[in-house]
Amino acid sequence: MYTLYFLLIYFIFCWRVRAYLVLSSLLILFPIHITLKHCFAILGGDVYFPFWYDIAIFFLLQKAFRVKMQVSYYWIVFLFFILYLFAFYFLLPNDKDAISTLRIYLHCFGLFFSLSTLKFTSLQIKKLFIVQLWVTYILCISGIVIYFFFQSDWHLFLNHYIIDKNGALSYVSPSFTIMGIERMNGLIGAPNQFGVYMAYVWLWIYSACISKSINKFSSCLCLVLVSGCLFMSFSRAGWALVLITLFLFNYYKGKAVVVIKFMFAMLFALVLIMAIVFILEPMFFNIVVASLTGEESSASTRGDMVHDFYLQLLSTPWGNGLGAGTIDGDGGNIAESSILLQAYEIGIQGCAFYLFLWFVLLKKMRQYKTEIYLIMSSLMIATLMVSVVSVNIFQYPYVYYIWGGMGFVLNKSVKSVYENR
16 A cells, blocks of 8 residues: 555656656666665565656656657667567567566666657756765765675565575575675665666766766765775676776777876776775685686686577577566576577567667767767767676666666757756
């Protein structure tokens, strides 16, 4: 009943307020969706709770359709891909998770369409940046507090513990620890999702800082907090997203000398930070070294999993149906690769269609030379690269943020604000 009350109140809120406030609510609620869902489950039921973001995206689309827009060529590619997905869903046998996977695609495209079409004033854009900044502060501080003082209680609250067949207490997923060390997960509730979210936020704050969208002191302080949380999540996908994006950004922005200087600066900063951390906790040194050398169990098996699954994919190249690989993350994944899972579900031709759409948007993004477009285009390339060896790229919340971010950056009103800075 509490869930229905919440959905009713949220429905009225999204119906009555302006689009930027609906988007603000998404920025607040998206990261803590799992935690809120568990709270409503304790209160009596969480079956209908995920529909809150269906409501938000519906009203964003409804408000976007009121805006006079110019049809772009990439909308045609979107239309054909959506038709392909529906044909795949209705004409072929699908897994029980098919509707969840289809919803992810539709949500992402809905966010992209609405955020690239809606009109935002410079004041509204600034308010959105401030909302995201404060949300990041709350997530970082709460994540640090939970990690150092309430980690066991937090796992217990979110039902992360189970009793195994030997009667011992263990985690429902091995991802909560790495080589015996707890990974930070905060209010997001899962370390891998926490890590890639922090990577996205790190790059967003960095772009806001260099474009002078928010106060420099606040952004620098937030960057320090996010860096600490990203490191303590031990998310290799998150680390890779940040490093690859920054490397490409500096490559696009300057000469080769700038890139080399940046690499040495990052290396020096990384060594300094790690030296301090390793002195305080020597076990962290073993984790990082094992992750980089492939000796850590998940790192060492990931490449073999991708290779074996690639051979399996070649035996069924036309696809196995939506949800067949549980790419939405609600169940176990049969390979740690978003791209290969996508090809396994909708076929190699469907995956190629998706990549074609991605490169069409990347080409559009590369037409603009301001910092935010360079960072977003660099992040798009980094996302594709990391998706080869990580399933978290197509999971909540990262997949919604990357598609929403692409739409927001390609918005004409946002473009005019950044060009006039």
